[in-house]
Amino acid sequence: MSNLEDLYREVILDHYRSPRNRGELTSPPAIRVEGFNPLCGDEVVVYLDVRDGVLVDIKLTGHGCSISQSSSSLMSAAVKGKTIEEVRETIATFKQLMTVPRSSPDEKSEVTPVDLRALGELAALQGVVKFPVRIKCAMLAWNTLGQGLDELA
């Protein structure tokens, strides 16, 4: 079961049971973005309150598996209060964390190791990468957030 414990770290189960920043923000002024995974039916709605280039508040609703739900909760805690630039960096770092290391030698992009310390609690999701079908669960909220930032720009 060691694999399983890698996936379902205590932090993840905690965020699944008690999701942070759950709720809605009045939109407008907040931005509302929906994410949907047609394969497993997971849904997430992200509300963003951005002022002067800072993500002042973020709220989430939706439903899905422990991975998608805890990932969105962890995400909200990690990005709240950051500047948009910092948020984008966090998204990029998380995407890297979720990238299956390719063994193929002719792979162009060299995967630079992720600085796990910089990720804080988010690092708990690193076990997901061993379960490739679950990566899209972990990515759902992040892709939705990215989409929201794109709409801002």
Add this chain to the structure above:
Amino acid sequence: MSNLEDLYREVILDHYRSPRNRGELTSPPAIRVEGFNPLCGDEVVVYLDVRDGVLVDIKLTGHGCSISQSSSSLMSAAVKGKTIEEVRETIATFKQLMTVPRSSPDEKSEVTPVDLRALGELAALQGVVKFPVRIKCAMLAWNTLGQGLDELA
């Protein structure tokens, strides 16, 4: 090659090379029926001149393989001048000749052996039954003739 010689008897090759009763009859008064085998493209057109219950004349056109062409030629020779009733009997006998003997014991219809002498030259076609895919070639003209008689009735 013994199998092949069973199929392509000399009589068959002769009728294929020099088909009997080839041509057309003016229709009306003659009956004109078309037969078509979509699987191999064989075509036959049968012209029937029936007077007082007797098939006074029969002519054929069309194209196809040696089996379909010789069978139609042999047929024309066999039925010309006969009463409709006799023609129907000949058709029935020929169909029987073309029936693959079933080995299955629970088969309902018992196959009575065909009187080959009664068939005359037609008996040359008996080898066809060993080549099941060719049976439909041999039957084409006969089915077309039967259809013509049905139209008469």
Add this chain to the structure above:
Amino acid sequence: MAAGHTVTSFDPCRVRADTPLLTRVVHDRTITYLDSAASSLQPRAVIEAMSRYYELRHANVHRGVYQTANEATAVYEGAREAIARFINAPGGANEIVFTKNATESFNLLAKSWGTANLKPGDVVLVTEMEHHANIVPWFQLRDVAGIEVRFIPVTDDFRLDLSNIDELMKDVKLVSVTAMSNVLGTINPIKELAAIAHRCGALLAVDGAQLVAHEVTDVADLDVDFFIFSAHKMLGPTGIGVFWTREETLNAMPPFLGGGGMIADVRIDGYTPASGPARFEAGTPPIAEAAGLGAAVLYLESLGMANIAEHERGLTADALTRLAFEFEGRVRVIGPGDTVSRGGVISLDVEGVHAHDVAQVLDQFGVCVRPGHHCAKPLMRRFNLSATARASYGPYSLVRDTDVLLEALGHAVTMFG
């Protein structure tokens, strides 16, 4: 029902021994396969029938004259006869059309029969428990032909709600219903629905995808008009499905897919379609797949469908009892709680644990169950669910499989507890 199979030798352990995949080890445990409703496992006889076909007889069918082409044709047409016998098609092999899967069969029904026979305002009556294969083609037809798609509701105890059926039948030209729900396990009263449909001048189409491998099927006795299923859910291969209807109906249906094999003639200005099943089998058909399907039918017949049904009923009864007892309150079965008119498909809703997570934990125990909406989203919405974790049985299933399922389920519940 069809001729009773008086086989006395049904033994699930023998079926198990015949099924290579069941020896597979995953995560250090022998596999516990509980996903037959998604796709069943093939016995060696089916796999070998296909290998042997490729090794000895492969050739394109029809029109061939040489030996192997004749043999390939015999294999292909032989499968048609086997299927006709298996479902007791009154008109025999001439009523069996091979498609690529049950889904294509439904598209054939909607796009050929439907287009020719339904006009704006006509209603196709399906149910809330249908698989998307029996919903989406009707929506597609609605968008081009202006028909209405109406749903028979499902009751809180997971049955069709026929209390209002007379009203629902208004303007209905076709009732299209699953014989057995792939989510609930519910077996619907097909004979009764046939009587209702026919009384109202409508036809009845039946989705037999979940029935054929689990119960005796007799389309003549059921008195249905269309019957559809897939080989891969009845121990057969992927890549082949079946469409059955009566010969008169079939011969009155316009062509669907166009191409080689379905024509009588093609000219530079048009074409004439072939008659019989060929009209609906454009292109090179699934020949090896037919060999596999024919072998699957023989195998199922050797086991005896009535025996399989009884065996799976026993497994289902045992599982339902134990689930209720061991997980009281934590695990809800989305489907009938007993085995009356019910097959061996058990959908689970585990409190506080998403179906995806249930399946993930179970996988670590080598247990194969399917999480998700099972291509039945309207049904999921009806019960306010986004997903269930579904376990389902086959003739090779044993009580031992349920044991492992329950053990793993216990772990999932504790883990997320």
Add this chain to the structure above:
Amino acid sequence: MAAGHTVTSFDPCRVRADTPLLTRVVHDRTITYLDSAASSLQPRAVIEAMSRYYELRHANVHRGVYQTANEATAVYEGAREAIARFINAPGGANEIVFTKNATESFNLLAKSWGTANLKPGDVVLVTEMEHHANIVPWFQLRDVAGIEVRFIPVTDDFRLDLSNIDELMKDVKLVSVTAMSNVLGTINPIKELAAIAHRCGALLAVDGAQLVAHEVTDVADLDVDFFIFSAHKMLGPTGIGVFWTREETLNAMPPFLGGGGMIADVRIDGYTPASGPARFEAGTPPIAEAAGLGAAVLYLESLGMANIAEHERGLTADALTRLAFEFEGRVRVIGPGDTVSRGGVISLDVEGVHAHDVAQVLDQFGVCVRPGHHCAKPLMRRFNLSATARASYGPYSLVRDTDVLLEALGHAVTMFG
């Protein structure tokens, strides 16, 4: 053309040894298989890839969480990647749709892309040498959408007559042409046709059924817009075909068959289609068949398509020369007399002997050739033929096969002499 395969080890005898069916004995003679244009023979690697799939990994794809479901999905999606590489699809696997055969692919093209993009009066330009798969779907579309189907004529020396092409292109929105005729062996100038089509604002669809197993295929280099073929003509299994188009074009095409797997959502009042290839793959896909197709691609790549092309060109040149020499006047080749832009498909018209009889006599020598119209009736009418006897080569063919063919042909000619 695609990356040159620098394999030096191509040996048809090894391919032969890899192909179980070639050891088959019929009528006391080892089989001489000359019907690869109808369907090719599978190497052991392909047959075993499918058996192994069923024995070890079979499960329904997508949505699964457990181990074998993931493996089955990887097998299925891996085949998509292999095909994308094999034809050099610029957008990779996202541009590859799996169908049941080339014929379904043409129906997808006509019924999805065609319905959405063609209006009454628009012209689809095909050729007189097309297979029915690339004719009948257009006639069907004509009957519902009022398009015109126009034919590029074929010259007396069996080539496309492009002398009048500017006039023929009037109102043409799609040119749909075979890369290689399955009757004549003629290889058409696809790059040139792509340039013509694009110059006129039309798209070009290509029937690659006869090309893919015999020449290097590079859809990017050919600059075509749609490319269609079947697995069973490229050493792969029955039951799976391919449809390729650029990602933008694919994503703009409306759904075709409806059902599970091709949806993003289904509600009681409608549905939302999925994006990508999934939109066109309704129902359980041909999973084992994809495993077989993936293995066929690997096998062909290991032989090197350029090597296969060269080998078959040699066989064809030899056969054409000997046929002309040994049967002067008695046997006419319906197709180009040399190997310039010509593949290894040799249609014979034997004076005074019907193609059916030729094939029948040849069968007694264990020689497999196909008699008939080869699903190309307009072409047959063009040359005033009802049938030809067609011999065709594959990578396992040897000059020895031609020897037996000529011996048997001599017998047929004498017999009917």
